Amino acid sequence: MNRTFIVAGNWKMYGSRADNASLIEAIASQFPPAPLAQTIVCPPFVYLQEVGRLLRDAEIPVALGAQDVCAEAQGAYTGEVSATMLKDVGCGYVIVGHSERRLGYGEGDELIARKFAAAQAKALIPILCVGEQLAEREAGRTQEVVARELDAVLELCGAEAFSHAVVAYEPCWAIGTGRNATPEQAEEVHRFIRDRIAARNARIADGVRILYGGSLKAGNAGELFAQPDVDGGLIGGASLKAEEFLAILAAARP
Ligand code: PEP
8 A cells, every 4th residue: 555654743842933933934945846745743732823824824735733632522621722622723633642741741541542532533633652661672562562552542443543543653762862763673563553453454554654753863764764664754853953854854755
């Protein structure tokens, strides 16, 4: 199956209105006329609407995504942002289960599965992050951890839900550390993820985009993107630098 690549930038809690405008301007000035990947940026909540407007004004085909979503549809949930609200300000995608939320804010598999479902209920495409910690890899538990994180969503939403979802394999030890997974390590886990979905629905598994994330940069994107089950990247640090982000986009293959 021919899977269109995705290159998504997770801006995390960085930026300002001025920084965002400069970044979009720099990306727009060099944006390829016929990119080989669907390109997405995920700014902090407060900047979503304005970044959406900047993208429209720049006339570049870059979609808007959020970094998180509330599992509830609406109500007395102080500080939370619903899927309806994200849709309302122009988001098409939302990251769920990023390891910085799993580990830093105690988000568990069940909550993340409910966030995934809440996003899809409002026609947002969830980007489900899964990945092991260093100690888990060293203990030979990578597949067990990734399977558990994936299964929580498969159980709640079914394999068919992955026809409108993206998976990101992000080994925690590679995020923000400058140490990326080797292409072989990434491919092994990506294949495992696809096979796990295929065990329930082979057709859906064949079409699902599985992104690699973790210290992805211009210098390593080519070899990671060359792997057969790597369908693009979720990029943190390097997505804040226009040149790096565009170079990663240029490494996408048809
Ligand atoms: C991320 O935040 O999802 C990420 C992969 O970060 P970095 O590229 O900085 O490792």
